[in-house]
Amino acid sequence: MSAAPSVSFEFFPPRTPEMEESLWRAMQRLAPLDPRFVSVTYGAGGSTRERTHATVERILTGTTLNPAAHLTCVAADRETVDAVAQAYWGLGVRHVVALRGDPPVPGERFAPHPDGYANAAALVAGLRRIGDFEISVAAYPERHPDSPSWEHEIANLKRKTEAGATRAITQFFFEPDHFLRLRDRMDAAGIAIPLVPGVMPVTNFKGIQRFAALCGATIPDWLRARFDGLDDDAETRAMVAAQLAVETCTRLRDRGVDHFHFYTLNRAELTYGICHMLGVRPNPAASGPAATDALIGAKE
Numbered sequence: 001m002s003a004a005p006s007v008s009f010e011f012f013p014p015r016t017p018e019m020e021e022s023l024w025r026a027m028q029r030l031a032p033l034d035p036r037f038v039s040v041t042y043g044a045g046g047s048t049r050e051r052t053h054a055t056v057e058r059i060l061t062g063t064t065l066n067p068a069a070h071l072t073c074v075a076a077d078r079e080t081v082d083a084v085a086q087a088y089w090g091l092g093v094r095h096v097v098a099l100r101g102d103p104p105v106p107g108e109r110f111a112p113h114p115d116g117y118a119n120a121a122a123l124v125a126g127l128r129r130i131g132d133f134e135i136s137v138a139a140y141p142e143r144h145p146d147s148p149s150w151e152h153e154i155a156n157l158k159r160k161t162e163a164g165a166t167r168a169i170t171q172f173f174f175e176p177d178h179f180l181r182l183r184d185r186m187d188a189a190g191i192a193i194p195l196v197p198g199v200m201p202v203t204n205f206k207g208i209q210r211f212a213a214l215c216g217a218t219i220p221d222w223l224r225a226r227f228d229g230l231d232d233d234a235e236t237r238a239m240v241a242a243q244l245a246v247e248t249c250t251r252l253r254d255r256g257v258d259h260f261h262f263y264t265l266n267r268a269e270l271t272y273g274i275c276h277m278l279g280v281r282p283n284p285a286a287s288g289p290a291a292t293d294a295l296i297g298a299k300e
Contacts, residue, residue, distance in 0.1 A: 013051035072101025172200035
């Protein structure tokens with residue numbers, strides 16, 4: 001475990017000028033860590049899709065970062081989804097995070113568009129017909145909320161792999177054993193693509209409880225105890241969150257994991273600190289005035 005792990009970061013497209021400033025400050029701070037890629041989330045609404053496209057384009061044309069554009073099956077026919085993918089390919093985007101996507105109304109069951117892609121495996125196959133994309137897909141250490149069994153879960157992941165996925169990134173989790181058991185299940189099923197743990201630093205415990213309820217992640221009692229009494233103490237929460245994330249990543253590194261994907265929530269400080277404690281240091285080629293000017297120029 002001498003070499004530092006690889007990292008990648010997830011951002012979401014900004015909705016306001018203030019959020020845009022925050023996004024680019026975060027990218028400017030994290031870019032010197034030389035991430036393998038940075039992903040940009042994608043919503044079902046038209047305006048969110050446009051913001052995603054604009055953010056990806058700015059990353060691609062104004063920085064040295066490698067963008068991965070999210071794409072979902074939600075509320076769109078195949079022609080529309082294919083057009084978005086073709087636009088990304090024409091722009092020069094070569095990495096797509098292909099997801100089924102969540103229903104527009106939280107809590108409702110997913111229903112595919114009658115003329116759309118039925119699921120993520122179908123979307124992956126569609127992307128393969130459009131271009132030679134690198135394709136990341138989702139994996140769930142505690143099963144997707146819609147999945148009735150582990151057999152169903154692993155079969156679905158295998159279908160995505162057979163359709164052409166090249167990597168699986170997990171939903172966030174707090175017990176490393178959940179990730180390791182999923183990896184074992186993939187190995188047993190002959191799924192050979194890399195499995196990358198998704199790491200969510202807990203900046204807001206109430207917020208993470210809401211996220212966990214939507215995606216089926218368990219909040220263990222020991223985690224609740226760590227944050228007990230810290231609702232109004234942001235500085236201590238950040239210290240606890242960093243330590244927890246480092247503990248998780250260190251345990252996984254001991255089991256051979258060498259790539260971590262961080263859900264940044266468009267904030268850099270905590271993620272940067274965690275990466276530093278894991279041994280990730282700035283790449284001189286991605287640092288300095290030239291790199292900073294490129295990022296600043298990208299938002300203007």
